[in-house]
Amino acid sequence: MQKKRLLSGIKPTGSPHIGNYFGMMKQLVDMQGDYEVFAMVADYHALNTIQNADEMQKLTKEIVIDYLAVGLDPKKITLFKQSDITEHTELTWIFDNLVTVPFLQRAHAFKDAEAKGKEISVGVFNYPVLMAADILLYDTDVVPVGSDQKQHIEYTRDIAQKFNNVFEETFKLPTEKIIESVATVQGIDGRKMSKSYNNTIGIFDTDEEIKKKVMSIVTDSSGELPQNVYNIHKLFRNESELKPIYENLKGKYKDIKEKLAEDIINYFTPMKERREKFANNERLIKKVLKNGAKTASRIAKAKMDDVKTKIGVI
Numbered sequence: 001m002q003k004k005r006l007l008s009g010i011k012p013t014g015s016p017h018i019g020n021y022f023g024m025m026k027q028l029v030d031m032q033g034d035y036e037v038f039a040m041v042a043d044y045h046a047l048n049t050i051q052n053a054d055e056m057q058k059l060t061k062e063i064v065i066d067y068l069a070v071g072l073d074p075k076k077i078t079l080f081k082q083s084d085i086t087e088h089t090e091l092t093w094i095f096d097n098l099v100t101v102p103f104l105q106r107a108h109a110f111k112d113a114e115a116k117g118k119e120i121s122v123g124v125f126n127y128p129v130l131m132a133a134d135i136l137l138y139d140t141d142v143v144p145v146g147s148d149q150k151q152h153i154e155y156t157r158d159i160a161q162k163f164n165n166v167f168e169e170t171f172k173l174p175t176e177k178i179i180e181s182v183a184t185v186q187g188i189d190g191r192k193m194s195k196s197y198n199n200t201i202g203i204f205d206t207d208e209e210i211k212k213k214v215m216s217i218v219t220d221s222s223g224e225l226p227q228n229v230y231n232i233h234k235l236f237r238n239e240s241e242l243k244p245i246y247e248n249l250k251g252k253y254k255d256i257k258e259k260l261a262e263d264i265i266n267y268f269t270p271m272k273e274r275r276e277k278f279a280n281n282e283r284l285i286k287k288v289l290k291n292g293a294k295t296a297s298r299i300a301k302a303k304m305d306d307v308k309t310k311i312g313v314i
Contacts, residue, residue, distance in 0.1 A: 004141035006031060006177075009040035009082065009134060012059035013049055016066055017200035018264075019146075019185035019193035022235050027144040027179065029071040037077040038138055038296065039067060044082045044089065045130065048123050064285050066204070069275035080292030082134065087300035091133040092126070094307065098162050099129060108151055132156040136171045137300045144177045147184055148192070167310040186231045188217045201232075203268050204275060214261040219253050226253055229260055236263040 008024055010016065016025060028039055043060055050056050060081065067079060082088055104110060107128050113120050128151075135143055135156050143153050153176040160171035184192050187199030194200070201213045220227045225246055233242055233256075249255045278284065308314040 003034065003036045005038065005138060006035040006142045006144065007038040007040065007135055007138055007140040008144050009042035009045070010063060010067075011042045011046040011049075012056065012063040013046050014059065014195060015062065015202045015204050017193055017195070017202050018232070018235065019187070019200065021070065021203050022185055023146045024144055025067070025070050025072075027177070028077070031144070032073060032076045035142065037072075038140070039072060039077055039079045040134060040296075041067075041079075041081045042134070045127065048121065048127070061285060064289065065275060065278045068278045068284075068288070069271045070203070071271070071274075074288045074291065078292045078295045079288055080296040081289055084289070084293040085137075085296050085300045087137055087297075087304045088130065088133050090304060091137055091307065092130045094311065095129050095132060095159050095163070096126070098166060099159060103158075104128060107155065108148070128152055128155040129159065132159040135174055136160050137303050138296070139172045139299075139303070140174045141172065142177050143174050144179075147178055150176050150178065170306060170310055185235070186228065188213055188228075188232075190218050190220065190228045201264065204272055207265050210264050211258075211261045214257050214264065215254075217257060217260075224250075226256060229253070229256055233260045233263065236260075236267050 006028075008028055010020060010024060028037055031037060041060055041063055043056060046056065046059070050059060064079065068074070072079065104125055109127060110120065110125055113124060131152050132155060135153075136159070143156075145153060153174060157173045160173055164170055187193035187197055188201065189197065189199040191197055191199060201210060205213070214229075217232070218228050230242070230246065237245075245259060246256065249259070305314065
């Protein structure tokens with residue numbers, strides 16, 4: 001039986017945190033045997049915030065190393081850079097002529113930026129269209145996302161259906177895959193873990209950095225459990241293991257946090273060790289991206305030839 005195709009991407013905007021790992025990276029690792037996985041470095045999406053060439057190159061290299069360190073196997077998956085496949089931006093322009101301004105104005109990210117009075121670039125406004133092109137180019141079946149990204153997949157289906165209706169059946173309608181237990185990973189301040197909130201714990205932080213951040217978790221002692229600590233801890237241990245730990249250490253918040261820090265460090269130490277090996281292997285990184293671009297380009301080009309035929313430009 002042919003495997004379903006799964007695609008996900010991460011922007012090269014800095015070292016990944018626990019939310020990135022459990023919300024997306026771990027899912028890719030766990031599913032790389034059961035799905036045909038396409039893991040994309042979304043460098044064009046990152047242009048919204050990274051506008052320095054040296055920084056972009058450095059962060060792109062770093063995120064490839066991170067992908068390999070957490071356990072993605074380039075022999076099983078296709079790991080590639082978005083910018084290496086020109087069809088992404090080409091298809092975006094075609095979709096731009098089908099979607100309307102009011103349609104994009106309903107996007108959560110746009111409304112949030114507008115509500116905060118931010119100056120909004122066309123890239124921010126058009127973000128859902130480029131994301132739709134990313135997904136639809138590869139006849140993607142499944143996209144693993146956090147709950148806050150669900151709207152993007154809905155937009156993708158709407159755009160695909162619009163094209164199919166205007167021209168003819170061309171694009172597969174993908175579905176989102178949300179693992180509820182990690183749909184929204186909580187940060188150290190109780191809000192969603194996000195770099196923009198400065199409330200993250202990095203998966204490749206030093207042991208001391210992890211300890212310091214864990215000790216700074218806002219302690220919610222209104223109930224039986226320090227909920228903010230517990231919500232992060234249950235990512236690393238099942239609740240049957242946590243119950244006796246929290247009962248034995250009831251009210252001892254410092255001890256509980258020390259236990260959480262220990263579990264986080266133990267969990268990520270093997271990945272840190274793998275990362276050190278990959279970090280100095282420039283040749284491997286280039287080879288992985290070259291092979292990934294070759295596979296992705298073949299599929300994307302075939303899809304774009306079909307699209308161009310349907311719209312009448314070839």
